[in-house]
Amino acid sequence: LQQDHFKYDAYTVLDTVIMGNQRLYDIMKEKDAIYAKEDFSDEDGIRASELEAEFAEMDGWNAESDAAMLLNGLGIPTENHYSMMSELPGALKVKVLLAQALFGNPDILLLDEPTNHLDLDAIAWLEEFLINFENTVIVVSHDRYFLNKVCTQIADIDYGKIQLYAGNYDFWYESSQLLVKQMKEANKKKEEKIKELQEFISRFSANASKSKQATSRKRALEKIELDEIKPSSRKYPYIDFRPDREIGNEVLTVEHLTKTVNGVKVLDDISFILNREDKVAFVGGNELAKTTLFQILMGEMEPDAGTYKWGVTTSQAYFPKDPTSEFDNDYTIADWLMGYSPVDDITYVRGFLGRMLFAGEDGVKKVKVLSGGEKVRCLLSKMMISGANCLILDEPTNHLDMESITALNNGLIKFP
Known part of the structure; x- marks a missing residue:
């Protein structure tokens, strides 16, 4: 998903979407250039037939209708399909660039904040599209409802490492919180055990009859290692709107x-x-x-x-x-x-x-x-x-x- 909203200002909306499959777009433009020639040579005819074969193999004849379907699904009316990208407001440009990313059935779809500037209907359409998309989707999003609906795995980047969880956002949140809680509880039990062993050693290390037991506990103490719980890199701001005056009815x-x-x-x-x-x-x-x-x-x-x-x-x-x-x-x-x-x-x-x-x-x-x-x-x-x-x-x-x-x-x- 392209983040530069001005990159395609010189192109029409439909062409911008079809550029999602760059090879198909290049074939279309080369074909158009050959057929526009006044002095059409034999070499041009051979090249055109090669391009037509590749074009048909890539299902090029349905390219415009496929692109139009994506645009309509994202709420861009048909009358805008042949407009220049430079004429569109920012919110519609985002939708066109999203349609471009979805066009051509890519093997891997990389989406960086795809729900930004989308209305509720467009988000619902995108969710259904991605649920039915048979290939790989890698998405970064701040929309937890979107992540819950679409994602089957969550990659958690925190504590200086990446950890993969099966399930959606809610499952990840509960699992990650449970994991930290279990580590803290395990550490607490270990700390209690350490304290118990240290007290025994300090009391009986000088006692001849208990020296073997004290030595044994020293070895046990050396084997106990606390789990390292690194501080989370996540930081929460404190947002508190406090009115200076009580509001009336x-x-x-x-x-x-x-x-x-x-x-x-x-x-x-x-x-x-x-x-x-x-x-x-x-x-x-x-x-x-x-x-x-x-x-x-x-x-x-x-x-x-x-x-x-x-x-x-x-x-x-x-x-x-x-x-x-x-x-x-x-x-x-x-x-x-x-x-x-x-x-x-x-x-x-x-x-x-x-x-x-x-x-x-x-x-x-x-x-x-x-x-x-x-x-x-x-x-x-x-x-x-x-x-x-x-x-x-x-x-x-x-x-x-x-x-x-x-x-x-x-x-x-x-x-x-």
Whole structure:
């Protein structure tokens, strides 16, 4: 699965997918070039017949329909199949690159975070595709539900080594936790035995009648080895959203919101009410609609019609889907977060960064050079330090590892 979303901007969507089988794509283009010649020679005819034979052997006549089937399964409409890749938004590009990886029935499929930027329907389609895929799949993913559905083995990279477990993610988690627990219990029993032997030796080593027994226990003591339990390389951030003010019963009222973006109506007469302690998920295939709604609610965009009203006791913190503008500056992490802190104290700010696994020296890193995961942790630090009592999050788990997602889950369950 290609990670460079701009690599194929000069190609059509369909051609990009077919490039998943590079040899087949090369044959198609060479054939087209030969048939386009005005002075078609005998050598060209021989070469064309060789290419046609190889093309047929590779089932080339079904290439476009196979590619279209993959694209449709991932939710890319037929009218986009002949568009240029440069014309597609980022989320659709990811789906095209995923279709490219799946095209051509490869022997080994390497997928690096394949569910990033996919909606629920596309993830469900991908799960079914991979379950029925007869060859080998090697996947890195932060989506434990996806791993549970698709994987038959888990390779755990921790404690400085790789260990293979049969079963899905949940089975791995239970097995690995049980293994560590058993090692600790075994060590505890060994430590108790060591203490017992040491006490006997110290009491009776000078006693002539017990010297043989003391010597025997010394040998037994030398044979006992504690299992080395290395510290896990996994680190969990501490995510805790603490509101500065208790929220009232009236939180948000939305009435008849309507919005058209680039000639397409993405919100059409939307009305709803949110009350105290409501936790709402917005789901659906149209990502632009959800992001547009959030931008309107945060005052970043005006609706074409309709109104919304936040309760007088509410304060909002927003996690945007595209935070690029937040980090397009020369601030260090500490200075950047200081700009949002209600307390003018660098020690106070570093406390929030520490919770999100930014060690002391990390605070002087420039925000514009941070990785995707580090930027997400910065944004969550900003939300925590704000003390808001209403949180709006647009795809907050993209780029986060499993430990950070677990911490975020726990933080949201506890909130407020």
